[in-house]
Amino acid sequence: MNDMIVSSLTPLTLVGGGEACMADLTEALTIAPTCVAADAGAMLALKAGVPIAALIGDFDSISETTLAQIPCDRQFRIDEQDTTDFDKALRNLDTPLVIGVGFCGGRLDHQLAVLHTLVRHAHRRCILLAESQIVLLAPPKLEVATMTDDVVSIFPLGPTQGRSDGLEWPINGLDLNPLSQIGTSNRAVGPARIEMDSPHAILMLPRRIIRQVAEALLHPDAAGWPPPE
Structure with a gap:
């Protein structure tokens, strides 16, 4: 997948601009130690002093001051307005698993769009951290x-x-x-x-088992959904 913005053999943390705190980001990084930011998610990563491997989005929710703190060669602007920043980022990450922080809570329309993206890109394994739950597309x-x-x-x-x-x-x-x-x-x-039987179901589980769920999704024998043809 040479056209991907970030390619990694290990899980990636993806941080968005929704409701999240530094403790959420820290927990995600224990599972997926490389951080990618989706637009305004860069602010939490910078506040936490976490290096940003890539910033992806349309940059309509991030200030010039914040952009100036991220090397230009790590900024990937995607100007189209047909998809969300979460979609822009998720589809451009080649990784066995994404741990998403800052995509749950806050505006309901944003959360619905996030769930739509999980189904739309069913072959991208992704676990989202919410306040007390984790959210993912149910695998086979x-x-x-x-x-x-x-x-x-x-x-x-x-x-x-x-x-x-x-x-x-x-x-x-x-x-x-x-x-x-x-x-x-x-x-x-x-x-x-x-x-x-099909990649259409959103699964919500207790947050405390996120590490076990991540390990299950990463297991060599774990079945995933195929990419679109």
């Missing part, structure tokens, strides 16, 4: 170290089916669809296993 198969009464939510952005073990209300046989059947506010009864 995932085993998670949930505990009894942990909240496990599955929200379809398109029609799909799946199977589960370890959930109080199994999803087996359900026709998940945003217009009819969703799977939010489910509960774990212990460790859970979730399988999905």
